[in-house]
Amino acid sequence: MTDRIERVVILGGGTAGWMTTTALAKSFGRRLRVTLLESDEIGTVGVGEATIPTIHWFNELIGLDEAEFFRATKASFKLGIEFVDWARPGHRYFHPFGHYGVQLPGVSFHHRWLKARADGLDLPLSAFSLATRLADENRFAKPQGDARSILSTLGYAYHFDAGLYARHLRTLAEADGVRRVEGKLRDVERHPETGHIAALTTERGERLEGDLFIDCSGFRALLIEGVMSAGYDEWSHWLPCDRAVAMPCARVAETTPYTRSTARAAGWQWRIPLQHRTGNGYVYASPFISDDEAAAALLAELDGEALAEPRFLRFTAGRRKRGWIGNVVAIGLSSGFLEPLESTSIHLIQSGIAKLLTLFPDRDMDPGLARRFDRVFGADMDDIKDFLILHYHATSGKSDALWTHCRHMAIPDTLAEKMAQYRRSGRLMIGTDDLFRDASWLAVLNGQGVEAEDYNPLADTLDPATNRAQLEQIAAVVARAAPTLPKHDEVVAQIIGGGAGTPARATAR
Numbered sequence: 210m211t212d213r214i215e216r217v218v219i220l221g222g223g224t225a226g227w228m229t230t231t232a233l234a235k236s237f238g239r240r241l242r243v244t245l246l247e248s249d250e251i252g253t254v255g256v257g258e259a260t261i262p263t264i265h266w267f268n269e270l271i272g273l274d275e276a277e278f279f280r281a282t283k284a285s286f287k288l289g290i291e292f293v294d295w296a297r298p299g300h301r302y303f304h305p306f307g308h309y310g311v312q313l314p315g316v317s318f319h320h321r322w323l324k325a326r327a328d329g330l331d332l333p334l335s336a337f338s339l340a341t342r343l344a345d346e347n348r349f350a351k352p353q354g355d356a357r358s359i360l361s362t363l364g365y366a367y368h369f370d371a372g373l374y375a376r377h378l379r380t381l382a383e384a385d386g387v388r389r390v391e392g393k394l395r396d397v398e399r400h401p402e403t404g405h406i407a408a409l410t411t412e413r414g415e416r417l418e419g420d421l422f423i424d425c426s427g428f429r430a431l432l433i434e435g436v437m438s439a440g441y442d443e444w445s446h447w448l449p450c451d452r453a454v455a456m457p458c459a460r461v462a463e464t465t466p467y468t469r470s471t472a473r474a475a476g477w478q479w480r481i482p483l484q485h486r487t488g489n490g491y492v493y494a495s496p497f498i499s500d501d502e503a504a505a506a507l508l509a510e511l512d513g514e515a516l517a518e519p520r521f522l523r524f525t526a527g528r529r530k531r532g533w534i535g536n537v538v539a540i541g542l543s544s545g546f547l548e549p550l551e552s553t554s555i556h557l558i559q560s561g562i563a564k565l566l567t568l569f570p571d572r573d574m575d576p577g578l579a580r581r582f583d584r585v586f587g588a589d590m591d592d593i594k595d596f597l598i599l600h601y602h603a604t605s606g607k608s609d610a611l612w613t614h615c616r617h618m619a620i621p622d623t624l625a626e627k628m629a630q631y632r633r634s635g636r637l638m639i640g641t642d643d644l645f646r647d648a649s650w651l652a653v654l655n656g657q658g659v660e661a662e663d664y665n666p667l668a669d670t671l672d673p674a675t676n677r678a679q680l681e682q683i684a685a686v687v688a689r690a691a692p693t694l695p696k697h698d699e700v701v702a703q704i705i706g707g708g709a710g711t712p713a714r715a716t717a718r
Contacts, residue, residue, distance in 0.1 A: 212572040215242060218409060218419035220394060220432055222247030224371050225541025225558045226425035227378035228267065232562045234385035235271045243382075244417055246409060248393045258481045258488045259287060259468045259552040260366040262306050263644070267559045271381065279705050281377040282369035283484040286349050286466045286697060288340045290551065292656060294472040297606035302656030303467070304551075305340035306364030308648050310683050312356065316667045319651055323635045323664035325680050328673045334655055336684040338648075339363055342691040344467045349697040359683075359690050366552070368468065368481045368488075390415060394426075397436050405536040405574065406436065420572050421536050423565075424543040433529060433539035440530035441545075447598045447620065448526035449611065450476045450548055454504045455490040455520045459513035466697040468552060471510075474498070474609045478510060479549065484701065486516055492548050497611045524548070528590045533579035538565055545590060550600060553593050556644065560589050585642075592643045595624040596653070603628070603657035628659055635661035 217233060219226050222245060230245050268275075278284060289305040296302065310318035322334060335341045339359050343349060353360035383389060392411035400407050408418045424432035433439045445451060460482070469480040476493030491507040498506070504519040528545025532538065540561040547553055564586055568578040601615040602624075627638045627650070637650050654660075668676075 214420040214570065214572055215240075216419045217241060217243045217421045217423065218417050219243065219245040219423045219425055220247075220409065221245075221425035221427060221541075221543075222375060222379070222389075223425065223427065223541070224375050224555060225427070225543075227375045227382060228555075228558050229423055229425060229540050229562055229565075230387050231271050231378045231382045231385075232267070232559075232566065234382050234387050236566055239386055242388075243386075244388045244390060244419070245382075246390045246392060246394065246411065246417060248391065251393065258371050258483065259290075259368050259479075259549070260555050261552050262364045262366050263556050263559065264366050266563070271378075276704050276707065278369075278377065279484075279701065282373040283486075284367050284369040285464050285482055285484060285701060287366045287368050287468060287552075288344045288349065288363075288466045289652075290468045290470055291344070292470050292472075292600070292653075295470070295477075295600060296604060296657045302652065303335060303338070303341045303344060304649060304652040304656065305335075305338045305344070306366060306648075307338070307340045307352065308362040308364075309334060309651060310337040310680070311359070311362060313679065315671065316665045317647065319637075319647065320635060320665040320668045321671065321676055322680060323661050324668035324671060324673075325677045327664070328677060330677050330680060332680065332684055334651060337680070337687060339687050339690060340365075342687055343694060344465070346691055347463050347465055347697050348691060348694045349466050349700050350694045359686050368483055370483055370485075390417065394431060397432070399436070403535065406432065419536075421538070421570065424537055424539045425541050427542040428524060428546070430529070430539065430543040432537045433532065433534065433543050437531075437534040437537050439532070439534055439539070441525075441527055442530055443525055443527040444594060445526050447594070447618065448548060448601070449494040449496075449614065450492045451523065451525060452495050452500065452503070453490050453492045453522045453524070453548075454500065454507055455488070455522070456504075456507055456511070456518075457486045457488055457516045458511040459516060460485070460487055461513040464697050464701070470550060472604075472607070472612075473506060475503070475611050477550065478507060480512075484705075487511075487513060492550070494611050497609070526594075528587065531579075531583055532561070532586055533582045535579075536570075536574050538582070540565070544586070547590065547593050547597060550597050551593070551645075553644070557589070557593070560644075561586060588640075588642065589644060591623070592640070592645065595621055595627070596645050596649070598624055599628070599653055599657065599659075603654075603659050605658060628654070631661055632659060633662060635664040 233243050291303050293301045340363055352363040392413050395412045396410040398408040406422045408416050410416050464482045471478045475498035479490045481488035491503050493503045524546045532544045541558050564582050568582050570578050602620050604616055630636050630638050637647055
């Protein structure tokens, strides 16, 4: 009979630890004994407060109650990311969640747009995005399933306080029987024959035995690197930012339902609005600015009173060469790090969780499962890496040393091919399993000034006048629909107050 895993020990709390713990508890129930070791004396990174729409997979997995979640984490909705001064100084664009335009017969919508533009249509891609229009007006609506409604083109995610989120997940996990042990790791006991971990011992002498150990110890990677020596592929030659300073400030206006990323001389600044405060940070490359200078630059750009002292983080972009070795699996920052430019940190946590659940081992720890985990998780990291590099590389008009370096640096062949193919033919070379889909690549390619010179020849089968009229009608529907939808803060107030949710009154016919 198969020897099933019965005991899982998770090292480290924070977002990664408690997301993993909650997912295991909800998926296996009481059949799996889950123990989490963390110390209140060890801080967590906890500055990643923005998500992308893949968060809905995790929320459905654990049966998250949205109203409770909003009340517990001071959350707000997110329709996308605004990029300011990235392509060039004085320029801004929006990366929306959801889709551009609507589904029409024949070629993809963006090829219809490229064809219409060649035929004289003077409407930007953003005119076909309801999410972009709503974000600009601080409005919000959830997507509708009816494909005839322009609301069906929307996507959304959340902003939330990461510390409060971990606390909320802990409450859910402990209610499902998870055991939390307070303390620091002292020793790791290994099987003499297999090299697998047998137990963790705390500084208080408590011994935590397990069949599977999950490393959620953050940048320290105490198990996957400290014990199993996984190795690290460094990507700082493509993603040179290696530090961040974070500082919350008071709210001063209505909530903007999007994250803002503003390019600065030595990196970029994030702005993430929550119910009770605004999260801010400066991600920067230390060769081009000192810590004190970065903190001062961030403080000077806050739009409200600072609520805490600056908090500094150090990191190196890249990933572990192996994320699963023996009976140790790394999830979260212990598996690698990609800066939060596109809010992918929490996605990568749940990506690791999803792959672990799919490949969940027995006690024999089939090495083929580990190889598969590393291959598919590595592909996810590689896809995101290329997308982030695009933001840094495709710029103009900025003479700062960091941006000059990034503009002239050699980029991965995979990204170079995507950019060249889009310029040449308007085609998006995206794999079936890639995280970022058509709308994301379209937003950033066009936003960063990488424009298509041609389109799919199938678009030439369309009557130019009819195609143009259809696109103009879609843009008109977007423009008419937006003012009929509620302000973001009204929606949040309704949710946390126990209301029915978002009214939906806009329909495209």
